[in-house]
Amino acid sequence: MKHDYHPDSDELIDLVDGVLEEERRRWILEHLKVCSQCSAYVRSLEATLDMLARDEVPQIEPAFFTYLATRIRAQVQKPTWRRVLLAPGLAAAAIAALLVFVLYAPSPPELDQLDLIMADMTTQELIESMGDDLGYEVLASDTSEELFSMEEYFQGETAYDLLEGLSPLERQHLVEEIEKILQSETSGSNIHWGC
Amino acid sequence: MDELGRRLAEGDEEAFTEVVERFSRQVFALCYRVLRDTEEAKDMVQEVFTRVYLKRESFKGRASVYTWIYRIALNLCFTHLKRRKAETIPIEDVAYRLAVDADGPDSRLEELRGIVGRMIEALPPRQRMVFVLRFYEKMSFKEIAEVMKTSVGSAKASYHFAIKHLRQLVSGGENLEA
Ligand SMILES: [Zn+2]
Numbered sequence: 568m569k570h571d572y573h574p575d576s577d578e579l580i581d582l583v584d585g586v587l588e589e590e591r592r593r594w595i596l597e598h599l600k601v602c603s604q605c606s607a608y609v610r611s612l613e614a615t616l617d618m619l620a621r622d623e624v625p626q627i628e629p630a631f632f633t634y635l636a637t638r639i640r641a642q643v644q645k646p647t648w649r650r651v652l653l654a655p656g657l658a659a660a661a662i663a664a665l666l667v668f669v670l671y672a673p674s675p676p677e678l679d680q681l682d683l684i685m686a687d688m689t690t691q692e693l694i695e696s697m698g699d700d701l702g703y704e705v706l707a708s709d710t711s712e713e714l715f716s717m718e719e720y721f722q723g724e725t726a727y728d729l730l731e732g733l734s735p736l737e738r739q740h741l742v743e744e745i746e747k748i749l750q751s752e753t754s755g756s757n758i759h760w761g762c
Numbered sequence: 763m764d765e766l767g768r769r770l771a772e773g774d775e776e777a778f779t780e781v782v783e784r785f786s787r788q789v790f791a792l793c794y795r796v797l798r799d800t801e802e803a804k805d806m807v808q809e810v811f812t813r814v815y816l817k818r819e820s821f822k823g824r825a826s827v828y829t830w831i832y833r834i835a836l837n838l839c840f841t842h843l844k845r846r847k848a849e850t851i852p853i854e855d856v857a858y859r860l861a862v863d864a865d866g867p868d869s870r871l872e873e874l875r876g877i878v879g880r881m882i883e884a885l886p887p888r889q890r891m892v893f894v895l896r897f898y899e900k901m902s903f904k905e906i907a908e909v910m911k912t913s914v915g916s917a918k919a920s921y922h923f924a925i926k927h928l929r930q931l932v933s934g935g936e937n938l939e940a
Contacts, residue, residue: 576922576926577922580921580922580925580926584896584921584925586903611929611932611933612925612929614932615925615928615929615931615932615933616897616925616928618874618877618878618932619878619881619882619897619928620897621874622874622875622878623871623875624790624791624794624795625794625800625875627790627800627804631804632782632783632786632787632790635782635786635807635808635811636778636779636782636783636811638808639782639808639811639812639815640775640778640815642812643812643815643816
């Protein structure tokens with residue numbers, strides 16, 4: 568076997584990439600034993616690729632994935648929500664749907680997209696009984712004016728079902744999420760969450 | 763057509779949710795690898811699955827659901843890359859930072875991510891796509907050629923260019939041409 572010429576850099580890349588034919592691979596490995604130039608090149612390739620391989624995709628908040636389908640439907644189906652009277656037991660899920668919709672809307676939602684009220688309780692009452700802090704959290708409002716305008720807006724409106732587009736699994740996620748918030752922030756609250 | 767694909771194509775809402783739950787993380791990883799920006803990658807994932815949702819009834823089941831979604835993601839990422847203004851990074855800059863930061867414990871993970879990001883961003887769109895598909899997504903050149911609508915030979919050539927380019931960034935430009 569002769570070593571009087573060097574494999575080209577493409578072949579050395581193929582070697583590192585593991586796509587060389589076996590015979591050629593063996594020839595090149597033999598060559599590397601006696602050629603410092605080629606072996607230095609291979610080492611630098613390996614060092615480069617090792618470093619690139621250590622790079623990891625960043626972790627992002629799991630909620631992004633959990634509510635992705637919901638957000639997409641909310642975005643796509645906005646105009647088609649049908650008016651449905653909610654059973655009292657669905658109140659938490661409905662609020663959760665509102666929360667998610669507001670939090671994950673691609674742009675700040677228009678107020679007319681937010682006309683959600685419980686069949687057995689107005690959102691106004693709901694917000695009042697939750698207290699301002701939780702009201703902020705649930706409605707994702709940043710200022711008292713914003714919260715106030717939402718409350719005002721909600722007053723006297725009727726119920727729309729934001730849950731229509733949700734699968735049972737998503738509903739369950741939403742309800743769990745909202746219940747976590749409620750448990751941590753409303754001990755002693757008089758709200759009964761029927762879910 | 764597999765069961766999930768059939769239900770998706772029929773407009774079954776549950777099936778869409780299932781598809782999102784099953785594949786969105788992988789799609790995010792792909793988008794991040796290509797775009798190197800978390801927020802952009804998230805927007806892209808949303809865009810991909812919005813397309814899936816809107817187009818689901820046109821899914822014919824010739825490929826698996828995942829392959830179908832994967833192609834949508836690749837096409838959107840590639841188009842996005844080509845539209846983005848190309849930035850060039852001085853080689854010495856990256857090489858210097860690499861010399862300082864290349865090996866370190868986990869606390870340097872962010873730093874490494876930044877460096878790798880700069881290296882990959884230095885690649886032109888096609889090289890970048892092919893590199894990500896081959897190196898991170900472990901696709902064969904045949905598969906890459908199919909999704910990139912090119913030949914096996916040209917996919918391989920793009921990969922070689924990318925590797926040489928990246929190696930040069932790390933070793934600061936010293937060269938071997940046999
Ligand atoms: Zn040699």
